[in-house]
Amino acid sequence: MEISTLATYHCLAFVWYFFVAYSITHVKTEERPSEVFLYGGQWKYLTVLNLVLQAVFYGVSFLADVLRLIKKLRCAKCIISSRDLLFSVLAFPVSTFVCISFWTLYTYNRELVYPKSLDGVIPLWLNHAMHTAVLPFALLEILALPHRYPAKKKGLILLGFVAFLYISW
Numbered sequence: 575m576e577i578s579t580l581a582t583y584h585c586l587a588f589v590w591y592f593f594v595a596y597s598i599t600h601v602k603t604e605e606r607p608s609e610v611f612l613y614g615g616q617w618k619y620l621t622v623l624n625l626v627l628q629a630v631f632y633g634v635s636f637l638a639d640v641l642r643l644i645k646k647l648r649c650a651k652c653i654i655s656s657r658d659l660l661f662s663v664l665a666f667p668v669s670t671f672v673c674i675s676f677w678t679l680y681t682y683n684r685e686l687v688y689p690k691s692l693d694g695v696i697p698l699w700l701n702h703a704m705h706t707a708v709l710p711f712a713l714l715e716i717l718a719l720p721h722r723y724p725a726k727k728k729g730l731i732l733l734g735f736v737a738f739l740y741i742s743w
Contacts, residue, residue: 581639588632595625631665658721673709
């Protein structure tokens with residue numbers, strides 16, 4: 575794919591994730607069911623953290639595309655390697671996990687992950703933006719751009735470390 579097309583896609587994806595993350599963090603607090611947002615507020619949910627992660631990833635991707643367009647190849651190499659590491663170790667696995675685990679649990683017993691009391695608080699489009707659209711975006715990224723993946727051991731250690739930090743939190 576051409577760099578300018580990739581830059582446009584990455585910019586639009588960044589804006590989309592920024593908008594969705596902004597939207598979920600600004601849900602009216604007086605309408606939230608109190609039992610859902612006790613300890614840690616919204617930041618305890620992997621879904622919200624994933625939205626921020628995706629926004630960061632697409633922001634880094636857009637920066638890498640811009641640097642490649644203006645021929646700053648020395649800076650671009652560092653950003654590109656960071657982008658590839660971020661995608662392969664965190665952005666793709668977390669978005670896949672969020673989508674698959676949410677909809678599996680929702681199908682089994684929606685009260686486990688998305689109580690009916692949230693229907694009046696979080697609009698349907700926002701629910702799908704947080705839990706459904708993340709996987710097609712990640713798959714489109716795989717098709718749009720070849721990434722350099724880290725060694726399996728390094729990738730698994732980094733993913734395990736981040737998973738440990740999240741579970742500890």
